[in-house]
Amino acid sequence: MNPFHEPGKGGFHSVPDFTQQSEEQYQGRSGTRPYQFGVRSGNTIWEAAVSVILMVLFQCGCDRQPTRPADNVDKASFPPKTELVPLTTMVPIKPGTFIRGKYPVSITRGFWLGKYEVTQAEFEAVMGRNPSHFKDDPLRPVEKVSYVDAVAYCSALTRREREAKRLPDGYEYRLPSEAEWEYACRAGTTNFFSFGDAATEADPYAWTSENSDSTTHPVGQKRPNPWGLHDVHGNVWEWCLDWFGDYPTNGMTNPLGPAQGKFKVFRGGSWYHDADFARSANRFMMAPSNGIYFVGFRVALGSPPIDMAKIRRKSSTTGEEPGNTILGAP
Numbered sequence: 001m002n003p004f005h006e007p008g009k010g011g012f013h014s015v016p017d018f019t020q021q022s023e024e025q026y027q028g029r030s031g032t033r034p035y036q037f038g039v040r041s042g043n044t045i046w047e048a049a050v051s052v053i054l055m056v057l058f059q060c061g062c063d064r065q066p067t068r069p070a071d072n073v074d075k076a077s078f079p080p081k082t083e084l085v086p087l088t089t090m091v092p093i094k095p096g097t098f099i100r101g102k103y104p105v106s107i108t109r110g111f112w113l114g115k116y117e118v119t120q121a122e123f124e125a126v127m128g129r130n131p132s133h134f135k136d137d138p139l140r141p142v143e144k145v146s147y148v149d150a151v152a153y154c155s156a157l158t159r160r161e162r163e164a165k166r167l168p169d170g171y172e173y174r175l176p177s178e179a180e181w182e183y184a185c186r187a188g189t190t191n192f193f194s195f196g197d198a199a200t201e202a203d204p205y206a207w208t209s210e211n212s213d214s215t216t217h218p219v220g221q222k223r224p225n226p227w228g229l230h231d232v233h234g235n236v237w238e239w240c241l242d243w244f245g246d247y248p249t250n251g252m253t254n255p256l257g258p259a260q261g262k263f264k265v266f267r268g269g270s271w272y273h274d275a276d277f278a279r280s281a282n283r284f285m286m287a288p289s290n291g292i293y294f295v296g297f298r299v300a301l302g303s304p305p306i307d308m309a310k311i312r313r314k315s316s317t318t319g320e321e322p323g324n325t326i327l328g329a330p
């Protein structure tokens with residue numbers, strides 16, 4: 001109940017606003033307690049005077065329209081907080097180091113990586129189209145996507161999740177860097193593949209030319225790597241962020257490749273190529289505007305890439321990483 005409302009006293013039947021009511025409240029009335037408005041017994045001149053002063057002070061701090069203070073505080077001072085809610089298919093990847101050739105590469109910022117290659121259903125839901133060659137199952141990986149298509153998907157996904165209040169500022173869906181991809185693919189292993197050294201043992205883990213029947217397959221049917229990522233070997237190659245370039249002959253932290261180039265890197269082998277091409281360290285590349293039916297991608301979730309200029313200052317671009325086969329560009 002509004003403390004100023006006194007039914008039957010000079011027309012206080014409604015409470016249009018605090019100002020009008022308070023003006024009438026002070027007509028020779030006061031309360032029994034000095035600081036309690038609207039109580040009318042035992043009043044004195046001094047009590048009345050104190051009440052008038054308090055009412056004026058109170059009035060100065062009030063809006064003219066009655067409001068609900070708690071609601072105002074929530075909306076003005078505490079806007080809805082956006083909590084990070086990754087897609088349910090994302091796997092958290094902790095920071096760490098792997099050996100690229102002879103040199104350590106450190107990933108110092110944790111991120112999430114898709115458990116699966118992006119499916120045709122996922123791509124179509126976000127982009128409204130499906131460029132794939134093998135279309136009969138929406139759970140097959142999307143392919144014939146260019147690097148440009150893959151980046152556009154990541155941007156649209158970021159926008160959708162941000163609008164849905166599931167993605168705070170400072171996070172975005174994006175392609176993994178080449179280093180992030182290899183770090184996650186290796187999952188702590190140092191073998192040629194995340195399951196060992198023998199390409200002849202790839203069948204339980206990878207769709208390659210030896211077992212694919214010349215087509216892609218729905219994601220997640222083969223065993224995952226030690227960090228729970230499926231199809232890092234085989235099914236479709238996976239676009240990475242980096243321009244293709246020779247590896248520096250030194251250890252690096254969060255590398256992102258050259259600042260510019262002609263080809264973008266993709267990784268992991270495919271249904272079209274022999275298992276040996278699906279090695280953790282192997283690289284392939286293509287112009288970013290090209291799409292082909294054995295190249296797709298998976299998404300990462302994390303902070304935006306590190307400033308390229310800093311990477312360039314730290315890098316040397318002489319020499320090629322031993323042990324990595326560059327297969328050329330289509």
Ligand SMILES: [Ca+2]
Pocket residue numbers: 117231232233234235236237238268269
């Ligand atoms: Ca793959």
